[in-house]
Amino acid sequence: MNAIEIQNLTKTFGQKRAVDGLSMTVPQGAIYGFIGENGSGKSTTEKCVCGLLRPSNGKITLFGKDYRDKTVRSQIGVLIESPGCYPNYSVWNNMKLQAANLGIADENEQIRRVLHLVRMDGAASNKFRNCSLGMKQRIGIAFALLGNPQLLVLDEPINGLDADGMRIMREILTELSRNGCTILISSHILGELEKIATHYGIVRHGKMLREMTAEQLNAECPTFVALKTPDNNTALAALKGRYPNTEYDPERQEICVYGGVAADTVGYLYNEFGLAPTEVRTDKISLEKYYINLMREGN
Ligand SMILES: Nc1ncnc2c1ncn2[C@@H]1O[C@H](COP(=O)(O)OP(=O)(O)OP(=O)(O)O)[C@@H](O)[C@H]1O
Numbered sequence: 001m002n003a004i005e006i007q008n009l010t011k012t013f014g015q016k017r018a019v020d021g022l023s024m025t026v027p028q029g030a031i032y033g034f035i036g037e038n039g040s041g042k043s044t045t046e047k048c049v050c051g052l053l054r055p056s057n058g059k060i061t062l063f064g065k066d067y068r069d070k071t072v073r074s075q076i077g078v079l080i081e082s083p084g085c086y087p088n089y090s091v092w093n094n095m096k097l098q099a100a101n102l103g104i105a106d107e108n109e110q111i112r113r114v115l116h117l118v119r120m121d122g123a124a125s126n127k128f129r130n131c132s133l134g135m136k137q138r139i140g141i142a143f144a145l146l147g148n149p150q151l152l153v154l155d156e157p158i159n160g161l162d163a164d165g166m167r168i169m170r171e172i173l174t175e176l177s178r179n180g181c182t183i184l185i186s187s188h189i190l191g192e193l194e195k196i197a198t199h200y201g202i203v204r205h206g207k208m209l210r211e212m213t214a215e216q217l218n219a220e221c222p223t224f225v226a227l228k229t230p231d232n233n234t235a236l237a238a239l240k241g242r243y244p245n246t247e248y249d250p251e252r253q254e255i256c257v258y259g260g261v262a263a264d265t266v267g268y269l270y271n272e273f274g275l276a277p278t279e280v281r282t283d284k285i286s287l288e289k290y291y292i293n294l295m296r297e298g299n
């Protein structure tokens with residue numbers, strides 16, 4: 001059974017079609033990376049899934065039931081924007097209030113469990129306003145986890161986090177997924193998403209452009225040869241002459257030859273230009289590069 005099935009979802013705000021006939025399938029147990037430009041309709045779609053917005057048209061099914069079904073609604077945890085916390089209350093008391101709102105009976109035990117899951121055991125007595133951004137994002141996840149949901153809907157939960165904060169979030173989401181929770185997560189930080197997502201949905205202008213598994217993405221991402229040489233300018237010009245699809249990556253300070261074979265490129269540089277590369281590796285293009293190429297094609 002799929003955790004989420006959306007057919008032909010449309011959401012309009014006045015004349016604006018924020019979501020325009022979007023379909024989506026999120027299999028149970030997936031970490032589904034939801035990607036798209038600013039304003040492409042990700043948050044609006046997520047709000048419709050969570051019942052925070054009423055669709056103008058289309059069908060949303062969660063675990064085989066209509067999204068408005070009460071039994072299925074209680075299975076969903078949501079973090080869209082920031083958690084509604086009282087700044088002067090402690091983390092623990094904010095959690096108590098939320099648990100009371102949700103009518104959770106064994107609240108102390110649940111709060112302890114979810115705070116432990118998000119690595120916040122030691123911070124329960126901190127005032128919310130004194131928590132760092134990374135802590136606040138994790139508290140948001142803890143809020144969403146109260147009630148032990150089978151599906152988590154997260155809107156850009158890693159925005160603004162430092163490398164360590166992202167690593168912790170990655171570990172939390174992977175652990176939740178291992179325990180059977182399905183996760184729909186929107187993000188612009190594709191390098192991070194790529195480390196955990198099992199499925200992707202790429203949305204554009206309110207429509208689903210591509211849906212694929214991580215394996216499909218991997219199979220579709222072409223390999224390239226990356227070289228470092230003592231004279232990158234000469235090598236770049238030389239390689240471009242033979243392999244037009246060659247670029248310089250200033251970040252990694254290497255020349256990337258798309259559609260080339262390592263032995264051929266090295267042999268060519270050495271035989272024709274007397275240049276011996278100091279480093280050669282083959283790699284696959286990243287999700288980010290794949291996404292940029294896909295967006296270019298769509299223009
Ligand atoms: N309540 C609203 N009233 C009017 N227009 C809205 C409303 N909410 C969203 N929109 C518009 O709908 C479009 C889609 O917005 P949405 O927030 O879903 O995009 P997004 O993909 O989440 O973008 P971002 O990556 O910037 O978060 C945008 O053009 C936005 O301005």
Ligand SMILES: [Mg+2]
Pocket residue numbers: 042043044155
């Ligand atoms: Mg958004």
